[in-house]
Amino acid sequence: MWVDGQKDRPVVLRPGFQSLKRMFTVFFNYSDPLVVDILPQDTAMTATYYVQNVLSQVKPAINEQRPKVSTSRILLLHDNAGPYKARAITRPLRVLHHPAYSPDLAPCDFWLFPILKERLAGRKFDRIQDLAKAVKSEPRTIPEEDYLGVFRKWQIRLKRWIESHGEYFEGL
Template sequence: MFEPHGPKRLSDIVTGDETWFPSFIISPKRFNRMWVDGQGDRPVVLRPGFQSRKRMFTVFFNYNGPLVVDVLPQDTTMTATYYVQNVLSQVKSAINEQRPKVSTSKTLLLHENAGPTKARATTQSLWELRIQVLPHPAYSPELAPCDFWLFPILKDRLAGRNFDRIQDLAKAVNSELRTTPEEDYQGVFQKWQIRRKRCIESHGEYFEGL
């Protein structure tokens, strides 16, 4: 589909997912590794508490950069209705603004295939928008650009910072997204292609080395 003379282009893909951002992001485990001699004590490593403040963010981006950052209101659940009315509507507006001369029927949507994204209301809305959904195998975060690239680098960059207000956290997330070079967004879709080819070559079996 995405070969040089194929019918589709990587620039037609819009991808997104949701993740939790706590008000204080702990540094990844790899940053805490250190040598300790036989007489030394293990260093104390902070862990997020069960009741730590956090909020769900939904982020969508494409070949040119970020499109949508939605912050789920407090005490709200991500449902199909919310996803359609608040997330997909923003995605549609962002696509139309960025590519006013291109119909949404050219858009290829890559999102998770569970929960609200599979609900009837969601599939009906996508059908009405004439947006084609790309197939994504279940339980495969290594094939989802948000999981293998975007969310890890965002949390790495925000690690160690404390945000008293959700608005400040949202501004920081938006700032990191906007200052990420366009070539990085383009590069992740090239990596996505490589990962999908590896998956096909391994007939869907587990593999390492990416």
């Protein structure tokens, strides 16, 4: 923040629980959440972490829910962050990367995270574990038809993106 030399500097609060940022990785399908992973504090999301700690939860969750469907037929939607483009991830999986800087094409960004923010707004959490528990449990309260609906909306958004030849558009 830039301040005029004549003005007092703003009060800066010491970092506390409320100022900590944590990364939540969420996988969901057409009916419910499959996996919610919370990146440990002071840990960077790397391809190694992602494969060993996140994807290692995804395949068993899919197999449990759909035992007769081969996981080789599963398509995962990732953003374009570096760890998700590593060969250790893209070789064994069918991965669809949405275009860079396109949160309007990511179902978590345009649908799930706004719902979670709304439902968790105003609630106080004394420990990060309590927040993590709420983030894991809230998606399970969303009706199945809402999950199915978001995939329909996603298809409409993708079609609109294709029709615009990847150019920015508004109005969704």
